[in-house]
Amino acid sequence: MRIGMALKYSGGFKEAVAELADYEKAGLDIVFVAEAYSFDAVSQMGYIAARTERLEIASGILPIYSRTPTLLAMTAAGMDYVSDGRFTLGIGASGPQVIEGFHGVPYAAPLGRTREIIEICRKVWRRERLEHDGRHYTLPLPPEQGTGLGKPLKLINHPVRPRIPIVVAAIGPKNVELTAELAEGWEPIFYVPEKAADVWGPSLAAGKARRDPELGELDVIAQAFLAIGDDVAGLLEFGRPMAALYIGGMGAKGRNFYNDLARRYGYEKEAEQIQDLYLEGKKDEAAALVPGELLEKMSLIGSEGFVRDRVQALKESGVTTLNVTPLAGTHEDRVRLIETIKEIVR
Numbered sequence: 562m563r564i565g566m567a568l569k570y571s572g573g574f575k576e577a578v579a580e581l582a583d584y585e586k587a588g589l590d591i592v593f594v595a596e597a598y599s600f601d602a603v604s605q606m607g608y609i610a611a612r613t614e615r616l617e618i619a620s621g622i623l624p625i626y627s628r629t630p631t632l633l634a635m636t637a638a639g640m641d642y643v644s645d646g647r648f649t650l651g652i653g654a655s656g657p658q659v660i661e662g663f664h665g666v667p668y669a670a671p672l673g674r675t676r677e678i679i680e681i682c683r684k685v686w687r688r689e690r691l692e693h694d695g696r697h698y699t700l701p702l703p704p705e706q707g708t709g710l711g712k713p714l715k716l717i718n719h720p721v722r723p724r725i726p727i728v729v730a731a732i733g734p735k736n737v738e739l740t741a742e743l744a745e746g747w748e749p750i751f752y753v754p755e756k757a758a759d760v761w762g763p764s765l766a767a768g769k770a771r772r773d774p775e776l777g778e779l780d781v782i783a784q785a786f787l788a789i790g791d792d793v794a795g796l797l798e799f800g801r802p803m804a805a806l807y808i809g810g811m812g813a814k815g816r817n818f819y820n821d822l823a824r825r826y827g828y829e830k831e832a833e834q835i836q837d838l839y840l841e842g843k844k845d846e847a848a849a850l851v852p853g854e855l856l857e858k859m860s861l862i863g864s865e866g867f868v869r870d871r872v873q874a875l876k877e878s879g880v881t882t883l884n885v886t887p888l889a890g891t892h893e894d895r896v897r898l899i900e901t902i903k904e905i906v907r
Contacts (some may be wrong), residue, residue: 562876562906563590564899565782565884567621574605578612583896585616588903593621593651593884598663603636610644619649621748621884622730624659626666630678630698634685638720646721651748652678653730656811656818672735673697679727679743687723690715728782732822734764741768746780746882750807751822753858754783754871754878760825780881787861787885787898789868796888800856805848808832809839828852861885861902872905 566589570577581592592609596602602620609618618640623633633652640648654660654671661668677695684691690713693700701711728746731737740747741764749761769779788796807819814836823832831852838847861868861883875883883906887898 562872562880563617563882564588564903564906565591565593565619565882566899567593567595567784567884567886568605568609569886574600574608578605578609580892581609581613581616583892584899585613587896587899589616589899591617591619591649591882591884593619595621596623597655598659603640606640606648607643610640610647615647617647617649618644619728620651622651622653622655622728624655624664625652625671625674625678626655626660626668627664630681631685631691631700633678634682635716637682637725638686638716638718641721641725642718649726649728649746650682651728651730651746653748654736657816658812670697672739675729675736676739676743682727683724685716686720686725688715688719726780728780732818734761737761737764738768741765741779742771743768743776744779745776746782748782748784748884750784750819751804751826751855751859752783752785752875752880753826753855754874754880755858756826757878760822778881779879781879782882782884783875783880784884785859785861785871785875785886786888787868787902788888789861789863789865789898789901791864793862793888796862797853797856797860799888800860801848801851802844804851804856805835805839805844808851809835809837809847810844814840823855826855828855862888865901865905868902869905872902876906 566584568577594602594606602623606618606620637648637650654675657668660666674697677698681693681698691700692713701713726745728748729740729744730748731740732749737747786800808823811817811819817836820832820836831850835847835850861871885902887895889895889898
């Protein structure tokens, strides 16, 4: 089981990257760099590649709508080159608020686009002359849609690897099925190991039945807050605002994937109330209604024995990468948490 961590740089990006060397020494395997509507992730990942030696680097995630499929492929190939083969392309659909609000692009056909993007990326990395006739992307552009001068081209450079790992952030049934079929890795959010088989089992099974054996086993990446000790239970509260934001505020009534997930977990009443309150602007009241059981089950916060039991539950449910957020007051204590969780997973 790999140990990953999302890069947090509220105190300064360069300062956060400087600290990565300590996490790398502590055994951190992979760092995930987000791109929502902040700085772009690519420039930051390039900086990380130059400042680290062993650490794997993943986009977590690049939205599929804000770049052309070919640019995603070029970016991944460039990142894999500057990192000496340490890059993972994490992609996802994001949501209508960001895609239509910040990028001004219609949020349409996320599943179909994801399938075609994966196919196009792998053609680019194999240095094939790029031709693609899909429902959402046509390469080269047909003459009636442009100048008629487009021609099939292939990537000039030779990529470090002909197939860069692709991770898809997905929680909906059809998207999870597609991910299990086509991607090297799957990153759900709010992962509860005891519920995973019921919520996602059929989708994973259907996708894996069509999976190319050359892709290997699906890397399952679960996120969790991490704190170990006999007096850390109060840190569960750190998860409330984020859970309320996603369950209540990411989307509208009837169009919130995270709210749907909470309902599928069995929290129908709470999900409805959290969303109503959040959309009314009552964020604190919404956060107060996030079930404590949910916060506990998707965290690694507690005594070392509790954390060991939770890691075992995650392993048994199929998790192969733990993407943790260490919670501690100092950098040194956060590094020690990475050392401890690395030892636990061994």
